[in-house]
Amino acid sequence: MATENKNLSVYDKSTIPNAKTLRFGIVVSEWNDTITEGLYNGAIDALMDCGALAENIIRWNVPGSFELTFGCKKMLATQKIDAVIAIGSVIRGETSHFDYVCSGVTQGIKDLNIAYDVPVIFCVLTDDNLQQSLDRSGGKHGNKGTEAAIAAIKMATLG
Ligand SMILES: Nc1c(NC[C@H](O)[C@H](O)[C@H](O)CO)[nH]c(=O)[nH]c1=O
Ligand SMILES: CC(=O)[C@@H](O)COP(=O)(O)O
Secondary structure (H helix, E strand, O other), rough: OHHOOOOOOOOOOOOOOOHHHHHHEEEEEOOHHHHHHHHHHHHHHHHHOOOOHHHHEEEEEEEHHHHHHHHHHHHHHOOOOOOEEEEEEEEEEOOOOHHHHHHHHHHHHHHHHHHOOOOOOEEEEEOOOHHHHHOOOOOOOOOHHHHHHHHHHHOOOOO
């Protein structure tokens, strides 16, 4: 089902474990910060709606989505956390750089999920234009940050 047929912000709280004992890391790309701040707000709101405590959420910023892998790796290596959310917004430009950034961050985050025993949630928008990004960071399709927060709680309590 494509995003256009679902709202990314919809979740059934009764099906989500309480997050009050969980610690979260959030690594946020500064590129397209209007979008990434919207994603971050969606994630924070959902985490706290599900019981997470502000003092148990650590935020680090990185320059761009390509640096999300290193930022999450360093957070995993130095912080006691139950899940990490990687937040980025990649918007297609004139060249093929979009493809390399998207594939690099995708593979990097996938590799972290293999190398570490703490889930890293992929909250990276990879859009053809700004409107698609706006629609998915608190617009008509909801907020992928909300979706990522719910995924983080579910994965942190898996098993
Ligand atoms: N064009 C976008 C970028 N590009 C920057 C890279 O992510 C990286 O920071 C740079 O290549 C230095 O290593 N990043 C985004 O997050 N979004 C874009 O649209
Ligand atoms: C995703 C990118 O790196 C892209 O926004 C850069 O734009 P351009 O391909 O026009 O250099």
